[in-house]
Amino acid sequence: MSSKPVILTGDRTTGPLHLGHYAGSLRNRVALQHDHRQYLLLADAQALTDNAHDPARIARNVIEVATDYLAVGIDQAVTTLCVQSALPALAELTLLYLNFVTVARLERNPTIKDEIQARGFGRDIPAGFLCYPAAQAADITAFRATLVPVGADQAPLIEQANEIVRRINRQAGRDLLPEATALIPPVGRLPGVDGRAKMSKSGGNALPLSACDAEIAAAVQRMYTDPDHPRASDPGRVEGNVVFTYLDAFDPDPDEVGALKERYRRGGLGDAALKQRLAGILRDLLGPIRERRAAIARDPDRVRDVLRTGTAQARRLTEETRDAVQDALGLFRL
Amino acid sequence: MSSKPVILTGDRTTGPLHLGHYAGSLRNRVALQHDHRQYLLLADAQALTDNAHDPARIARNVIEVATDYLAVGIDQAVTTLCVQSALPALAELTLLYLNFVTVARLERNPTIKDEIQARGFGRDIPAGFLCYPAAQAADITAFRATLVPVGADQAPLIEQANEIVRRINRQAGRDLLPEATALIPPVGRLPGVDGRAKMSKSGGNALPLSACDAEIAAAVQRMYTDPDHPRASDPGRVEGNVVFTYLDAFDPDPDEVGALKERYRRGGLGDAALKQRLAGILRDLLGPIRERRAAIARDPDRVRDVLRTGTAQARRLTEETRDAVQDALGLFRL
Numbered sequence: 001m002s003s004k005p006v007i008l009t010g011d012r013t014t015g016p017l018h019l020g021h022y023a024g025s026l027r028n029r030v031a032l033q034h035d036h037r038q039y040l041l042l043a044d045a046q047a048l049t050d051n052a053h054d055p056a057r058i059a060r061n062v063i064e065v066a067t068d069y070l071a072v073g074i075d076q077a078v079t080t081l082c083v084q085s086a087l088p089a090l091a092e093l094t095l096l097y098l099n100f101v102t103v104a105r106l107e108r109n110p111t112i113k114d115e116i117q118a119r120g121f122g123r124d125i126p127a128g129f130l131c132y133p134a135a136q137a138a139d140i141t142a143f144r145a146t147l148v149p150v151g152a153d154q155a156p157l158i159e160q161a162n163e164i165v166r167r168i169n170r171q172a173g174r175d176l177l178p179e180a181t182a183l184i185p186p187v188g189r190l191p192g193v194d195g196r197a198k199m200s201k202s203g204g205n206a207l208p209l210s211a212c213d214a215e216i217a218a219a220v221q222r223m224y225t226d227p228d229h230p231r232a233s234d235p236g237r238v239e240g241n242v243v244f245t246y247l248d249a250f251d252p253d254p255d256e257v258g259a260l261k262e263r264y265r266r267g268g269l270g271d272a273a274l275k276q277r278l279a280g281i282l283r284d285l286l287g288p289i290r291e292r293r294a295a296i297a298r299d300p301d302r303v304r305d306v307l308r309t310g311t312a313q314a315r316r317l318t319e320e321t322r323d324a325v326q327d328a329l330g331l332f333r334l
Numbered sequence: 335m336s337s338k339p340v341i342l343t344g345d346r347t348t349g350p351l352h353l354g355h356y357a358g359s360l361r362n363r364v365a366l367q368h369d370h371r372q373y374l375l376l377a378d379a380q381a382l383t384d385n386a387h388d389p390a391r392i393a394r395n396v397i398e399v400a401t402d403y404l405a406v407g408i409d410q411a412v413t414t415l416c417v418q419s420a421l422p423a424l425a426e427l428t429l430l431y432l433n434f435v436t437v438a439r440l441e442r443n444p445t446i447k448d449e450i451q452a453r454g455f456g457r458d459i460p461a462g463f464l465c466y467p468a469a470q471a472a473d474i475t476a477f478r479a480t481l482v483p484v485g486a487d488q489a490p491l492i493e494q495a496n497e498i499v500r501r502i503n504r505q506a507g508r509d510l511l512p513e514a515t516a517l518i519p520p521v522g523r524l525p526g527v528d529g530r531a532k533m534s535k536s537g538g539n540a541l542p543l544s545a546c547d548a549e550i551a552a553a554v555q556r557m558y559t560d561p562d563h564p565r566a567s568d569p570g571r572v573e574g575n576v577v578f579t580y581l582d583a584f585d586p587d588p589d590e591v592g593a594l595k596e597r598y599r600r601g602g603l604g605d606a607a608l609k610q611r612l613a614g615i616l617r618d619l620l621g622p623i624r625e626r627r628a629a630i631a632r633d634p635d636r637v638r639d640v641l642r643t644g645t646a647q648a649r650r651l652t653e654e655t656r657d658a659v660q661d662a663l664g665l666f667r668l
Contacts, residue, residue, distance in 0.1 A: 013666075044666050045429060052433035055505070059666040085660075086668045088422035091429045095379060095469070098462035099386035103437075106461055127440055127468065128432035131461055135429070171389070308668055326419075332347075332378050332393040334420045334642055 008145035010041030020199035071293035082314035195224030232270030342479035344375030354533035405627035416648035529558030566604030
């Protein structure tokens with residue numbers, strides 16, 4: 001047993017990952033993987049909770065997302081990559097935990113409320129969607145994770161998982177399962193290239209990790225800057241200027257970004273020069289990722305092998321936890 | 335593959351079975367087991383949906399209920415006895431099906447509405463309880479059952495399961511899963527010995543299958559008859575008279591019961607004679623069951639072996655169905 005803190009993280013496999021994922025989570029995972037015991041869950045079962053009409057897309061993107069992980073530098077020797085739907089113990093724990101949470105409590109979860117509204121479900125919420133916080137509690141506890149990287153808007157899910165943990169522990173009469181801490185990234189969500197708050201493939205404002213130089217140039221070209229700054233000599237606004245937001249996120253020289261902001265505010269720095277700088281930085285960032293991605297994608301069997309190995313390991317761990325929970329609650333064991 | 339119609343049935347393992355179970359389901363199962371492919375599910379996972387506070391009781395009663403099954407004449411050579419919580423594919427299918435049913439639809443289910451009221455859950459319904467119709471759909475379809483014996487009050491659950499089947503089949507683009515038919519027994523529910531509609535251990539008006547002759551005599555003695563019939567010579571009421579209800583259910587000579595009803599209505603037949611007849615019939619019925627039960631209970635390892643064998647068989651079948659559903663929907667397979 002490793003004594004490193006255990007991280008559980010992952011993505012719904014709804015599509016290939018993009019620069020927003022890189023900024024918000026992927027590069028953190030690469031940085032954290034050596035000092036932590038990291039499990040990376042390809043959450044295809046969770047993705048189905050609001051995509052039951054298109055299961056093939058969810059399936060197809062398991063390999064895509066795994067390829068993204070390896071391309072950005074996730075090292076399968078230290079990070080375990082595993083497929084949620086291939087871990088039956090997660091489903092067993094989910095069903096068990098659903099008995100320890102009320103419908104009213106699930107409906108009160110702020111994240112679920114927001115997401116129900118964002119998806120326009122109204123009264124027709126798939127039951128699986130309402131229940132997914134219990135599934136997430138199963139994921140977190142099955143891996144005995146104590147650190148779960150999430151966006152600030154997802155923190156209520158960790159609180160809900162911890163409530164379930166406390167109810168299970170009370171029923172078991174001991175501290176069987178650990179509570180988890182939300183690891184909220186210091187920088188906020190990267191906006192889309194059009195300036196909208198959320199970068200997403202379906203929103204058409206995302207830069208995929210596989211973007212070529214021409215796509216990068218085109219995306220940077222259409223980036224929202226300051227509409228009241230048509231000439232380089234005019235003073236410009238830095239706040240809400242997507243190019244600066246991206247420079248803050250990716251420029252390796254923050255001092256220089258500070259100086260550029262100063263000049264932009266004062267007047268005398270045009271969007272063209274700024275965008276050229278950003279395009280260069282993104283080319284340097286995404287170029288090697290794109291090349292590694294292409295090389296990995298030429299051998300999908302290797303990706304599948306990585307998932308098989310990781311999932312087999314995750315299977316042993318999650319079944320151990322399931323057994324421990326069943327025994328601690330005094331459930332029947334054949 | 336057998337071409338016999340497939341029956342799935344079973345019981346929540348909340349306590350040992352009683353005479354009400356015998357009249358309503360057990361004797362039918364014994365009669366049906368040779369002409370049907372019968373699976374008998376010890377529904378410990380479902381029992382937890384409203385007993386999460388007392389999992390040990392649910393666990394303890396798995397062996398009790400299995401012992402009851404064998405004692406009444408369930409033959410493990412033709413009926414497969416299996417434990418729900420030891421079949422992970424049922425949990426996997428349940429979570430999948432929850433994506434194909436809305437919360438609103440589950441809340442509208444008349445059986446669930448009645449049961450929520452009966453249990454006094456109010457707004458604090460355990461999520462697992464609201465979701466159990468999807469779990470039942472998983473049970474039914476995993477065994478590819480087409481006949482499901484249920485009380486009339488449970489028929490909406492079969493309709494709900496069939497709705498899920500139709501949604502899955504539509505998504506799969508073919509008739510992957512069969513719809514099921516509710517097999518509603520011709521005779522209604524056996525009332526408690528006190529005349530209340532439902533016999534239950536917790537209601538204190540049940541006769542357990544293990545009842546000894548003295549318990550049988552005492553139960554029959556306190557049976558509700560006709561309070562306006564204090565003397566044998568008075569005319570008496572047959573309707574609502576629990577002794578006659580039980581004679582209808584268990585007397586091997588229905589013609590004689592008809593003649594007794596005639597005499598009782600006319601006047602000239604006392605409760606004492608009637609109760610004596612019923613006590614004799616119940617002694618003849620329960621005596622051999624009690625003896626077989628005692629013999630079986632002396633060897634719990636044998637019961638456990640029966641469950642192990644049946645569950646292993648059920649595991650293969652339910653995992654085959656899970657694989658078939660996952661493949662037909664195009665889900666990811668490692």
